[in-house]
Each structure stands twice: as C-alpha cells, then as structure tokens.
Amino acid sequence: MRLLKFRRFNFFYDPYLLVSIILLSFIGLIVLYSASQGNTTIVIKQSIFVFFGIMLMIGVSQPDPAFYKNISGLFLVFSIFLVILTILFGNEINGAKRWLDLGFFTLQPSELIKIALPIFLASYLYDKSLPINLRHTFISILIIGASFFLIVFQPDLGTSIVVLLAGFYVLFLAGLSWKFIGSAFAMFTLSLPFLWNNLLEPFQRQRIATLFNPEADPFGAGWNITQSKIAIGSGGIFGKGYGSGSQAHLDFLPETKTDFIFAVIAEEFGFFGTLILLSIYTFILFRCFYLSFNARDRFCRLTIGGLSLIFVTTIFVNLGMVVGILPVVGMPLPFISMGGTSLLSFYIAFGIIISMASHKKLIQQ
Amino acid sequence: MIDLQERFIERKSFIYRLFIVYFMFGGLLLAVLYQTFQLQIANYSEYEIAALENKTHEMNIQPTRGIIYDRDGNILVKNIPTFNLIAIPNKVDDPEFFIAKIKSFIDITEEEENIFYEKFKSKARYNRELVVKTDLDQQEIASFKVRKHNYPNLLVEKRYSRHSDFPNILSHVLGYIGSPSDDELSSILTEAIHPRQETIFSYANGFISGKSGIEKTFDNSLRGEFGEKVYEVDARGKLLQEISYTKPKEGNSIFTSLDLGSHIAANEALKGRMGAVVAVEIDTGAIVTLFSSPSYSINDLSNGISNNQFNALIQNPNKPFFNRALRGRYPPASTIKPALGIFGLQNKLIDWNFSIEDPGFFTLPEDGRIYRGWKKGGHGTVDLEKALIVSSNTYFFSLAYRSDINQLADHLSKFGFGKKVCLDCFDENEGLIPDPQWKRNKLNSGWSRGDTVNLGVGQGYMVATPIQLAYYSSILAKKGAINKLSLVQSEPNQVDHGMNLNNFTKKDWDRLHIAMTDVIDSPAGTSRRLKDLKSFQVAAKSGTAELVSLDSKEDYLLVRQNEAQRDHAIMIAFGPMPDPKYAVSVVIENGESGGAVAGPVAISVLKELIK
Numbered sequence: 002m003r004l005l006k007f008r009r010f011n012f013f014y015d016p017y018l019l020v021s022i023i024l025l026s027f028i029g030l031i032v033l034y035s036a037s038q039g040n041t042t043i044v045i046k047q048s049i050f051v052f053f054g055i056m057l058m059i060g061v062s063q064p065d066p067a068f069y070k071n072i073s074g075l076f077l078v079f080s081i082f083l084v085i086l087t088i089l090f091g092n093e094i095n096g097a098k099r100w101l102d103l104g105f106f107t108l109q110p111s112e113l114i115k116i117a118l119p120i121f122l123a124s125y126l127y128d129k130s131l132p133i134n135l136r137h138t139f140i141s142i143l144i145i146g147a148s149f150f151l152i153v154f155q156p157d158l159g160t161s162i163v164v165l166l167a168g169f170y171v172l173f174l175a176g177l178s179w180k181f182i183g184s185a186f187a188m189f190t191l192s193l194p195f196l197w198n199n200l201l202e203p204f205q206r207q208r209i210a211t212l213f214n215p216e217a218d219p220f221g222a223g224w225n226i227t228q229s230k231i232a233i234g235s236g237g238i239f240g241k242g243y244g245s246g247s248q249a250h251l252d253f254l255p256e257t258k259t260d261f262i263f264a265v266i267a268e269e270f271g272f273f274g275t276l277i278l279l280s281i282y283t284f285i286l287f288r289c290f291y292l293s294f295n296a297r298d299r300f301c302r303l304t305i306g307g308l309s310l311i312f313v314t315t316i317f318v319n320l321g322m323v324v325g326i327l328p329v330v331g332m333p334l335p336f337i338s339m340g341g342t343s344l345l346s347f348y349i350a351f352g353i354i355i356s357m358a359s360h361k362k363l364i365q366q
Numbered sequence: 367m368i369d370l371q372e373r374f375i376e377r378k379s380f381i382y383r384l385f386i387v388y389f390m391f392g393g394l395l396l397a398v399l400y401q402t403f404q405l406q407i408a409n410y411s412e413y414e415i416a417a418l419e420n421k422t423h424e425m426n427i428q429p430t431r432g433i434i435y436d437r438d439g440n441i442l443v444k445n446i447p448t449f450n451l452i453a454i455p456n457k458v459d460d461p462e463f464f465i466a467k468i469k470s471f472i473d474i475t476e477e478e479e480n481i482f483y484e485k486f487k488s489k490a491r492y493n494r495e496l497v498v499k500t501d502l503d504q505q506e507i508a509s510f511k512v513r514k515h516n517y518p519n520l521l522v523e524k525r526y527s528r529h530s531d532f533p534n535i536l537s538h539v540l541g542y543i544g545s546p547s548d549d550e551l552s553s554i555l556t557e558a559i560h561p562r563q564e565t566i567f568s569y570a571n572g573f574i575s576g577k578s579g580i581e582k583t584f585d586n587s588l589r590g591e592f593g594e595k596v597y598e599v600d601a602r603g604k605l606l607q608e609i610s611y612t613k614p615k616e617g618n619s620i621f622t623s624l625d626l627g628s629h630i631a632a633n634e635a636l637k638g639r640m641g642a643v644v645a646v647e648i649d650t651g652a653i654v655t656l657f658s659s660p661s662y663s664i665n666d667l668s669n670g671i672s673n674n675q676f677n678a679l680i681q682n683p684n685k686p687f688f689n690r691a692l693r694g695r696y697p698p699a700s701t702i703k704p705a706l707g708i709f710g711l712q713n714k715l716i717d718w719n720f721s722i723e724d725p726g727f728f729t730l731p732e733d734g735r736i737y738r739g740w741k742k743g744g745h746g747t748v749d750l751e752k753a754l755i756v757s758s759n760t761y762f763f764s765l766a767y768r769s770d771i772n773q774l775a776d777h778l779s780k781f782g783f784g785k786k787v788c789l790d791c792f793d794e795n796e797g798l799i800p801d802p803q804w805k806r807n808k809l810n811s812g813w814s815r816g817d818t819v820n821l822g823v824g825q826g827y828m829v830a831t832p833i834q835l836a837y838y839s840s841i842l843a844k845k846g847a848i849n850k851l852s853l854v855q856s857e858p859n860q861v862d863h864g865m866n867l868n869n870f871t872k873k874d875w876d877r878l879h880i881a882m883t884d885v886i887d888s889p890a891g892t893s894r895r896l897k898d899l900k901s902f903q904v905a906a907k908s909g910t911a912e913l914v915s916l917d918s919k920e921d922y923l924l925v926r927q928n929e930a931q932r933d934h935a936i937m938i939a940f941g942p943m944p945d946p947k948y949a950v951s952v953v954i955e956n957g958e959s960g961g962a963v964a965g966p967v968a969i970s971v972l973k974e975l976i977k
Contacts, residue, residue: 173387174387176376228601231416234406234416236406237410238406253421267402279398279399302380317398321397326401
C-alpha cells in the first residue's frame with residue numbers, strides 16, 4: 002500500500018506505473034515533434050491533452066476500487082449510450098460513424114467500451130461461484146456480443162474485435178471452461194470462410210492479402226507497409242538521429258503522428274530505441290502481472306488482468322502492423338501515438354489499476 | 367462468502383490463465399523483436415539503400431552533339447537553340463482535343479498537326495517529349511505563358527535543333543539524325559548513369575541518334591556523355607532540392623576533311639542533274655568532296671518531317687536519298703583504259719611503240735562479232751598514247767582480247783575496284799569486277815572472250831562507284847601509291863607503295879600522265895573543249911557508259927529519246943599537273959558525253975580546290 006498522507010487527505014499512487022507512464026508520455030511528445038515535422042501547434046495541443054490525461058489518471062486512482070465496482074454498470078450503459086448516439090448523430094468519415102464532435106474534443110465512444118466492458122464483467126463475476134456456470138457465461142456473452150455488434154455496425158471492425166477480446170479476456174481469466182473455449186474456437190475456425198466473405202469489406206481482405214505479399218503492389222495497397230519497413234530497416238542500430246528520418250520527414254511514411262509512430266522511433270533511434278521502448282512496455286506489463294497476482298479481491302484481479310491484456314493487445318496489434326507481421330488495422334501505440342479517445346481510455350484504465358494497486362483493504366478477507 | 371480454499375484454487379487458476387496469455391504475448395514480443403532485428407540489423411543495408419532511393423530522384427541530362435567542321439574550320443552541322451512548344455505525350459489523353467485547344471492560341475499548321483499525330487503513339491511510351499511547334503516567336507511564347515497553368519502536359523523550352531547552313535549541299539555525306547530505334551535507345555541509355563531514369567532533354571526531338579552519313583558512322587563520338595542531376599524528393603515526387611549536378615559532356619567535334627567550297631561548286635556545276643562528284647586529296651587520301659545529286663534537306667530530316675513529305679522523297683523517281691557517290695554502280699567505261707594500258711605494259715602485251723590500225727571496230731576472231739568504237743571510220747594508226755587521247759576502243763578491245771581475264775581482274779582490284787575503298791564512309795557499295803567464276807555463279811554461264819573484250823573498255827558486267835573511280839584516279843595521280851580514303855582529318859592514312867607494278871617505271875608513269883593530260887590539251891583529245899576552262903594542267907580520262915548495247919549510232923539516236931536510257935557521262939581527272947594534288951571523279955547519269963558534260967564539272971571542282 003502506497004499513500005502519502007497530507008493534512009486533509011491521502012494521496013494514492015503506484016510509483017512504478019506512474020513513472021513509466023509519464024516517461025512514455027514524454028517520449029510520445031518528443032517523437033511527435035519530429036513526426037509532425039516540428040509543428041509546435043500540434044505538440045502544444047497534445048501536451049495539454051497529455052497533461053490533463055495524467056491528471057485524470059491520478060484523479061481516477063484516488064477513489065477506492067469499490068467505487069468502480071459500483072459504478073461499472075453505469076459506465077458501460079453510458080458508453081453504450083454514447084455509441085448509439087454516435088451511430089445516430091456521429092460525424093460520418095469514409096462511410097463510418099465513429100466520432101462524436103464535442104467541440105473541443107472528438108470522442109470515439111467505442112474506445113470507452115474497450116475498458117468499460119471488462120470492468121463491468123469483472124464486477125458482474127465478482128461474487129459468482131467459480132468456475133462460472135452456464136447461465137452467467139451466457140449472460141456475459143450476451144453483453145459482450147451486444148457491445149461487439151453495436152461497434153461492428155458503426156462500422157469499426159478493428160475496435161469491435163478488441164472489445165470482443167476485452168470481454169473474452171475477463172471471462173477466460175475468471176475460469177471459462179476449457180471445453181467451452183475449445184468448442185468456441187472450433188466454431189470460429191469453421192466459420193472463418195463465411196466471415197471472410199461476408200463480414201470483411203473488400204479493403205479489409207486486401208489488407209490481409211497485402212500482409213503476405215506487400216511487394217505485389219508496392220505503390221498501392223502495399224505502400225504503407227513497404228514504406229514502414231524501409232523506415233524501420235534504414236534506422237539500423239542507432240538510428241538516423243532525432244529529426245533526421247527521411248522516410249518520416251519526406252512523407253514516405255504514412256500516419257507518422259498516429260498509427261505508424263513506432264516506425265518514426267525505429268528510423269530515428271534505431272534498434273537501440275526500439276529496445277528501450279519495448280523495455281518500458283514490458284516493465285509496465287510485469288508490474289501489472291505482479292499487481293493482479295497480489296490484488297485484494299477477485300474484482301481487482303480480473304480488472305487489472307483484463308485491462309492490462311487490452312493494453313498489451315493494443316501494443317502488439319500496432320507493432321505487428323508497423324513491422325509488417327500483422328495486417329494493417331487502425332490501432333494506436335498506447336501513450337506514444339497522438340491521441341484521442343484511445344489515449345484517454347488508457348489513462349483512465351491505468352488510473353483504475355493504480356487505484357487497485359494502492360488501496361488495500363484494511364481487513365484481510 | 368467464499369471460503370479460503372476456494373479462493374486459493376481460484377487464484378491459482380487465475381494466475382495460470384493470465385500466465386498463458388502473457389506467454390502468448392511474450393511470443394509476440396519475440397516475433398516483433400525478431401522482425402525488427404531482421405529489418406534493422408540483418409537487412410540494414412538493403413533498407414538503407416531503399417530509403418536513399420526513395421528520397422533521391424536522378425535525372426539524366428542529355429549531352430549536346432558534337433559539331434561537324436569542314437577542313438577549313440567552317441561549321442557544317444551545329445546545334446542551334448530555339449524555343450519550342452513541347453508536349454508530354456503520356457500525359458495527353460486525347461491528342462486531337464489537345465491540339466484543338468492549343469490551336470486556340472497558337473497557330474499550328476496542318477503539317478505540324480500531322481507530324482504530331484503520326485509520332486504521338488511511339489512517343490507516348492517512356493517519358494519522351496514531342497515537339498508540337500518549333501521556333502516560337504516572342505508573341506507565341508507570351509500567349510502560352512499566360513495559359514501555362516492549364517497545361518501540365520505542355521511546355522515551352524529552349525531546346526537545340528541540329529542545323530546545317532548547307533542542308534542540301536552536304537546531305538549525303540553528313541547524313542541526318544532521328545529518333546533512335548528501341549535497340550539504339552537502350553544502347554544509348556546504357557551509357558547514361560541511370561539507365562531507366564527520366565532524361566532532361568537538350569534537343570527538341572528528345573533522344574536522337576545518327577541515321578546516315580557522318581552522323582551515323584561517328585555517332586558514338588558525336589554523342590557525348592550524359593550528365594546527371596540528383597534531387598531530393600518527397601513522397602509525392604515533388605523535387606525539394608538539388609543534391610548534385612554532373613554536367614553532361616558535349617560530344618566530340620568531328621573535323622572532317624571535307625571542303626565546303628568544292629561541294630558548293632559541285633552543286634552549282636551539276637545543276638540538279640542526277641550524278642555524283644568525289645574528290646580526294648592525293649597525298650593524304652582525305653576525301654574533300656563527296657557529293658550526290660539530287661539531294662534533300664538534312665535540316666528537315668533531322669528536325670521532323672511528316673510521313674507525307676518523307677514518302678514524297680522516297681517515291682521521287684530521281685531517288686534523292688540515294689547516295690550515288692558511294693552506292694551508284696556505273697560501268698567505268700573508257701575511264702578504265704589507263705588501267706588497261708598499265709596492264710598491257712606490265713605484262714608485255716604491248717609497249718609504248720606498239721600500234722594497231724583502228725578501222726573503227728574490233729572483230730572477235732572466234733565468231734566474227736563486231737565491237738564498235740565511238741568514231742565511225744576509226745582513228746587510223748594508234749599506239750597506247752594516242753589510244754588514250756582519242757579513246758580508241760579498238761586498241762583496248764584488242765589489248766583486252768589478248769589478256770588473261772583472271773590476271774586482268776586481279777590487276778583491276780589493285781585499283782580499288784570490286785571492294786570498299788573508304789575507311790569511314792557510311793554504307794559504301796563494292797561495285798563489281800566480273801571474272802569467270804563470278805559469271806558461272808551468278809549468271810550460270812561460261813566466260814567468253816567477248817566478255818574480256820568488253821571489260822577492256824569498262825563495259826559489260828563491270829560496275830564501279832564514283833568513290834572507287836576517285837580512288838582509282840588518285841592512284842593514277844600518285845603513280846601507284848595507295849591511300850585508303852577517309853572523311854576525317856588525321857595522320858595521313860597508311861600509304862602502301864607496294865602496289866606490285868613490275869615492269870612499270872616512273873618513266874612509264876610520266877608518259878601515262880602526259881597522255882592523260884593530252885586528253886584535254888591535245889587538239890585530238892576527247893576533252894579538248896575543257897582546255898580553256900582552266901589555268902592549270904589537268905590529267906583526265908573521259909568515259910561514256912552505254913546503258914544499252916547497240917550496233918550503230920543510228921540506233922542510239924532512237925534510244926536517246928528515252929532520257930533514262932541515255933549514256934552516263936563519266937570523268938576522272940587529277941591536277942594540277944605535273945604535281946597533282948587532287949583527284950576527282952564525276953558521274954552524270956544520262957549525261958551522254960563524258961568529256962563534254964562531266965568534264966566541266968570535274969574542272970570547276972578542281973578549280974575550287976586548287977585556287
């Protein structure tokens with residue numbers, strides 16, 4: 002238990018997570034300056050966003066986890082409400098309604114569901130007898146499925162799959178029976194051809210095909226991945242130096258500020274920079290592993306486990322895409338990519354994790 | 367309430383499951399690390415090059431072609447800058463609409479329009495440019511400039527054109543340039559630093575290569591070397607800044623041995639008749655005149671000509687493209703007689719005192735066939751000297767009759783007949799010395815004595831080109847020494863004094879020269895009319911090549927109604943005597959009389975050269 006006692010209130014925090022997340026955020030801002038071609042307006046805006054994000058995270062970590070257990074249902078309902086609102090009134094970009102324009106901020110509610118769902122499931126399964134019986138499994142799956150399809154219809158396949166995973170992680174950690182997992186996996190495998198033909202848009206199939214053969218169309222579908230590989234590869238061991246990445250600065254690299262920011266790091270700081278970044282992420286994950294192991298109750302355990310798995314999933318979907326071993330899916334690199342709702346969600350998620358890490362029940366159960 | 371036992375099992379299961387997922391992501395971490403390692407360390411150099419290639423854009427710069435000079439330093443072909451309206455064909459979708467739009471502000475003639483359509487397709491490949499209109503004036507340039515932003519596929523730029531101030535006079539010898547064939551293009555581009563890159567053109571017509579004449583034979587030397595411009599570019603291909611610039615190396619200038627004045631003189635003397643004039647500097651073997659008529663404008667050919675104009679040139683019955691100086695095959699006729707005389711003296715078939723009675727014809731003993739001379743009644747008693755001066759056919763018929771054909775053919779080849787005589791001429795014809803073997807192979811019939819008799823006066827199967835006649839003339843002038851002919855100034859070509867002229871002394875040569883000088887200077891000479899045209903002595907031999915074999919002069923009068931069947935007029939000459947500097951040959955197709963028609967042409971060219 003870590004807390005600073007002030008005259009009037011206690012301050013709850015976890016130094017390891019706090020320091021590494023603030024460090025990542027700083028690295029993100031520094032790289033953003035280069036990735037945005039030295040655009041100070043963008044960097045200042047993002048700095049403000051990061052500052053409020055960190056404040057929010059610290060704020061969120063102050064209440065007792067019980068608070069989150071109590072409001073988790075409300076949080077999920079509110080998030081779903083926002084998604085429905087988005088589908089009805091959202092900004093339509095390229096045929097997809099994913100964003101709510103709040104004037105000062107463009108909110109992507111599906112990103113909120115990504116954390117609201119696992120927290121709700123953790124609280125739902127908190128007092129159920131384990132292993133979970135069929136009825137609770139069914140109810141959980143119903144909730145997960147509803148959230149999933151809501152986002153599929155935006156349409157936003159990438160986020161919907163992450164939401165699906167988020168729900169599944171919690172169920173799995175809570176002890177979903179292996180038999181169930183096995184049969185679900187078999188069904189999924191069998192229905193793959195159907196999903197490929199019906200669920201995926203042609204451009205999504207194209208992206209997957211591109212993964213296996215980016216050289217087939219280096220100026221079309223393979224452009225992003227080809228240029229990303231060139232950027233990373235040409236970084237070498239120590240990189241081309243801060244602000245000197247030709248791939249990033251001459252616009253060969255796509256989406257340098259957001260999805261492909263890792264390629265900028267790799268180009269300018271080399272394999273060395275890559276290792277440092279991956280070390281920080283690994284450190285955070287080990288800390289989360291430790292925290293969930295020592296969590297004070299099942300709710301905390303499942304929440305920390307679920308949220309940290311969403312975190313690591315996002316990281317690897319992004320990295321896998323940028324280095325060319327996974328298909329191109331719009332997924333930011335947590336705390337580094339210029340953000341949006343996704344970044345906000347992760348600050349909230351880690352605020353909750355820190356709250357769970359720092360609030361221990363005085364009476365051991 | 368959950369009991370402690372259950373809590374313990376639950377935690378164990380939780381950790382176990384969390385561990386499985388973490389383990390999976392650990393695998394992913396390794397995969398990402400491995401891939402990053404592959405990209406950044408294992409294959410670093412490959413990606414480093416790829417990144418470098420990404421951001422640099424190299425362009426070749428077309429070199430300008432070398433200048434062609436005559437022997438006095440007069441420029442024969444040069445590059446002149448003009449402002450041209452240039453289209454980028456691969457950015458034009460509809461050529462007709464495109465031209466119609468341009469027409470609204472710049473006059474495009476029908477001719478120019480046709481050229482554009484004809485060349486559009488082939489130019490639309492690669493990044494070749496296509497000139498819409500050359501040599502724009504200030505007003506046209508201005509009216510384009512205000513509309514420039516509407517035409518990303520059109521530009522006005524200073525480009526060079528290949529230009530000669532004497533486009534019709536030196537056409538055949540200089541030749542013209544044109545678009546290279548695909549093979550030529552790839553050969554040109556392999557010399558460039560970046561074979562497949564874009565080229566910044568210096569010429570209005572884009573890639574060029576020599577197509578004929580000196581432009582073709584010396585193409586490699588004239589061509590020059592590509593320069594290079596390297597730009598930094600962004601992903602949209604926008605040129606950001608110039609990184610490096612290598613100046614193109616201008617092509618080598620060619621200093622030819624040609625004499626401009628003699629070509630002008632030849633052109634004036636021939637007056638557009640079909641024929642050729644070749645003159646050679648005797649001491650060096652340098653070709654000073656290589657003129658063929660009629661001709662065409664090399665400026666037109668080099669800078670774009672429509673298919674209609676081109677076809678008109680090709681279908682012209684006078685064949686202006688035909689280089690008569692190098693490829694015209696004419697019977698040498700009486701001009702061969704000095705070579706026959708040398709043969710007779712060498713082989714002791716005759717000597718200078720040997721004479722015959724010339725009744726005006728020669729009767730072949732075998733079958734009584736009559737071979738006529740040009741003068742009815744003959745020349746009376748003729749020895750070799752007189753036979754040359756009056757051009758007695760009978761004398762040489764009888765000399766040839768007594769000659770061995772194989773020996774004679776071998777002898778004639780020493781004078782350059784039947785083979786190429788020029789080191790660097792474009793597409794030279796070899797002519798022909800007939801012999802029994804040739805006749806058997808080609809005509810499938812045996813050699814007759816009559817064939818040898820005909821050869822004695824340069825008729826029958828033998829044909830020679832004007833350049834061979836000039837070469838022959840220069841050997842006669844230089845008393846047997848041989849210089850291979852050449853179009854460029856250089857060290858004197860290798861002189862071979864070893865022409866094996868046994869039993870033929872300097873004295874014999876002097877007598878031969880005197881006899882040939884008397885062809886003009888003697889009152890009996892066939893070319894006596896030329897005597898007063900000049901102030902120096904010239905040795906010569908005229909010839910009149912019969913195209914139709916006839917028995918009498920009356921028959922010829924019928925034949926000459928058809929101009930194309932009239933005799934060719936031929937002249938070889940060298941002077942000034944007694945120390946000749948230049949040897950010349952003239953052929954005028956259907957000119958009839960060698961002495962009277964070809965002679966004055968030879969004299970005016972010699973006068974121009976000797977002055």
